[in-house]
Amino acid sequence: MADAQVTCINKQPRDNPHEGITHLGGSNWKWPRLQVIQSIESSSNTFFTMVDGKRADIGVVDRPDGKYVRTHADGYYNDNLLALRECP
Secondary structure, three states, X not given: OEEEEOOEEEEXXXXXXXXXXXXXXXXXXXXXXXXXXXHHHOOOXXXXXXXXXXXXXXXXXXXXXXXXXXXXXOOEEEXXXXXXXXXX
């Protein structure tokens, strides 16, 4: 199992803070959101962000309208992913 740091995302459309993330990426990798979700759910890999030196783990949230990824640290969900730069 790998522990991968997410450093960038792609959103559609990019400027809308409420639309879904399509891809997550890091150093030399970029995966579709669905592949990240499947990897987390199967315990194949873990994913996290680092903001101001603080780690936030990425988890899967299952809602009636579908599954999405979200960061959480210290027992609280937050929106660290939405603040990341655009992936190339």
